[in-house]
Amino acid sequence: MLREVTATRYVTPLREGGSLPGIVEADDLGTYVMKFTGAGQGRKTLVAEVICGELGRRLGLRVPELVTIELDPVIGLAEPDQEVQELLKASGGLNLGMDYLPGSLGFDPLAYEVGAAEAGRVVWFDALINNVDRSWRNPNMLVWHGDLWLIDHGATMIWHHNWPGAEASAAKPYNASDHVLAPFAPDIAAAAAELA
Template sequence: MGTKQPDLRTVQVTRYLTPLREGGSLPAIVEGDDDFLYVLKFRGAGQGPKALIAELIGGELARFLGFKIPEIVFANLDEAFGRTEPDEEIQDLLRASTGLNLAVHYLSGAITFDPLVTIVDSGLASRIVWLDTFLTNVDRTARNTNMLMWHKELWLIDHGAALYFHHSWENWEEQAGKPFAQIKDHVLLRYASELETVNTAFRAVLNESAIQSIVSLIPDEWLVTDSPFSSAEEHRNAYSKFLETRLSVSDVFIKGAQDARESLI
């Protein structure tokens, strides 16, 4: 826990291999100029840069807290890709995503986590539930666990649905201090019996400096579209403030998660 200042590599997308027809965002497996395969998240997809910002902040915060997360990179997409793709829907997506996108290392051979097959101990379950309550991540349910088993270890993926408040920025300061009602649907909630212990441990390592260093990674070009703020810096500061406020009142969201768990078991 508490690794050094994050630093994301930038890769050039050299080959578009195959779309992953999951959800509305049509991510794809691509090859980078480093010869690695990545799952590319497109800036031009339905929720635009906001999903990439959530992916970046959520994934790097999870990594900072010691979770297994595939490497996240910036992925540059050349405008030539849109011209060679026969599928019209994908062609439009590629054209709308020219420039800087986000990609995560493709874990070849990984299998989707199945709670009926793999038992997660209470410590790990509690850490994951804490993370998702903190990030207001609506997307780690039994229907869509967004976890993979790879080399017998549990990896967290896809945080694009986290920080859902930023789709409107309405009352965001008030939202930061509230419990997270959707935690009741979390796939690991029933196993999360150590939330208070985890809360103490995470609050000891996660601080304003760590939050700000991760938020500072957001490229300016992802912050200028559909923004209620006057500058990219002000926009970044709002993300930092939301997370700092949330951390300072973590007892509130932990109590909410414990109440939701009690009604389950």
């Protein structure tokens, strides 16, 4: 079960990603990156975020806390941006939130060294969940207080968008050539022995 909070203020949109998540404040005085059920990507990407994010956490990988955020669309009335206002209006009720890591930096493979063991655990995990979104163009990892944190597991479990082809899709080997941690000599065998 995820902890439940209620949004009290929409702060600002995050435009780096594709789904227009927003930073919101909530009634527990926390700050969250909110993913909206009304976004074009649809609810299945949020289902994937929850399942894969929590799976990663249980495997000992660092994933910021996930919560459900109750949204009263009235919050959007004061929003000057039309696109944001539409998104808030379409997302009344339960949405997904991830604890906001203040001062974190987007992962840069030229600026941050990852050990073979940790790289192996991340690549192994991404193969398990069929994550197609951890490339150097779009690493979906943050560096915070000197540690690597995994975010954005929306583009995973690709098979759950097409159940008739799911078995064949799951049996296909994972192509890690584009993975942002591929250059760090990921020790996949050690990760598999530890995590499988």
